[in-house]
Amino acid sequence: MTTTSRPNGWGRTLCAAAVAITMGMQGAAAMASGDVTDPPRWTSANDFSPARHWNVKAANIVPHGTHPLFFPLVPGHRHVLELPDHLDGHYRRETTVLEATEPFDIPGIGAFRTAIVQDDEIVDGTVSQRTLTWMAIDRTTNSVLTFGEEVWEIDEAGKRAFVNSWRAGEPAGDGLAEPGLLMPGTPTLGARFVFYGNDTTAYGGSEIMEVGITVVVPAGQFSNCLRVRDQGLRVLTDITDRTWCPGVGLALDSSDGKLVASAALPKGNPASDVSSVGQPRDSAAHPRPTPKISPDQATRIALQLVTGKVTDVKIERKRGKSVYTVEIMTAGGGEKDVFVDIQTGEIVGTE
Numbered sequence: 001m002t003t004t005s006r007p008n009g010w011g012r013t014l015c016a017a018a019v020a021i022t023m024g025m026q027g028a029a030a031m032a033s034g035d036v037t038d039p040p041r042w043t044s045a046n047d048f049s050p051a052r053h054w055n056v057k058a059a060n061i062v063p064h065g066t067h068p069l070f071f072p073l074v075p076g077h078r079h080v081l082e083l084p085d086h087l088d089g090h091y092r093r094e095t096t097v098l099e100a101t102e103p104f105d106i107p108g109i110g111a112f113r114t115a116i117v118q119d120d121e122i123v124d125g126t127v128s129q130r131t132l133t134w135m136a137i138d139r140t141t142n143s144v145l146t147f148g149e150e151v152w153e154i155d156e157a158g159k160r161a162f163v164n165s166w167r168a169g170e171p172a173g174d175g176l177a178e179p180g181l182l183m184p185g186t187p188t189l190g191a192r193f194v195f196y197g198n199d200t201t202a203y204g205g206s207e208i209m210e211v212g213i214t215v216v217v218p219a220g221q222f223s224n225c226l227r228v229r230d231q232g233l234r235v236l237t238d239i240t241d242r243t244w245c246p247g248v249g250l251a252l253d254s255s256d257g258k259l260v261a262s263a264a265l266p267k268g269n270p271a272s273d274v275s276s277v278g279q280p281r282d283s284a285a286h287p288r289p290t291p292k293i294s295p296d297q298a299t300r301i302a303l304q305l306v307t308g309k310v311t312d313v314k315i316e317r318k319r320g321k322s323v324y325t326v327e328i329m330t331a332g333g334g335e336k337d338v339f340v341d342i343q344t345g346e347i348v349g350t351e
Helices: 025-033 295-305
Strands: 078-086 089-106 110-123 126-138 143-154 160-167 180-183 192-198 202-217 220-232 239-245 249-253 257-262 308-318 321-330 335-341 347-350
Touching: 078 249, 089 143, 126 160, 126 308, 143 192, 180 202, 202 239, 202 249, 202 257, 295 308, 295 321, 295 335, 295 347, 308 335
Parallel strands: none
Antiparallel strands: 078 089, 078 257, 089 110, 110 126, 126 143, 143 160, 143 180, 180 192, 192 202, 202 220, 220 239, 239 249, 249 257, 308 321, 321 335, 335 347
């Protein structure tokens, strides 16, 4: 099961120019290889600045605005990242800032409204997950904040299934979930801050690793960018590197790929065309094969690999195939997903 936290969540070559990054060797290797395999640099939430240090007040929070290094947080903005050879298939992430806003009233902060940012994760032409993230800007510091999200999985028939959500100000762990900082108003090298503040479902910290770098992606070449490393604080090895660039925001993501289109680009740039974002998908282009094995058979096959209690069995698109995702609760209390090909019964992967 994936989420777009985004911590989350997140490359290979989409055009003749691969990633050209003027950064240190460690950063270049991480971005070129896709997944970040470096060990976690930090082990505790105490290593990152939390929301209570940021003096967040409702009077200063506005739902829309711009930050030099973040994508425009304005209604109608759209951009697209792609990772063609993702393990699940051709991966595409479409981001849209919706017209609607979301109300909040948080103890110690007050009442305000946020923007709603929709992320659709698309694998082989089929929408597999939708996330709504609540973001806003602190107009006194120009910092971009997040106040929670909702995550929905979408099966190949288009049916939505709720996954999880969190909201700042609601109970989480021993207290209340706190806002997260997505981008400081004045980013500085080495700065560390909590970017998701729910210590039970979405908990992570960011560190600004490099500044003043240049990247080349299908949407163009961008300079004076910064690389931010997002690290999970519940699962320390959940690490993603993201490169943010002036005028367009997220240009390169080790989990989600490279920027291929953005409404923030000049109209003369072909990559400014985002008309395909949100268009209906042609499900006939990727028809789901008729299963040749049953859910019960898939369950038995999965349990031969992982011992535990099966909590769910569903058909999804994984590793470029239609599979049964067999979710198993292990004896140690963890969850393991086993992917079983719906036609051959072959185990094609785990997660």
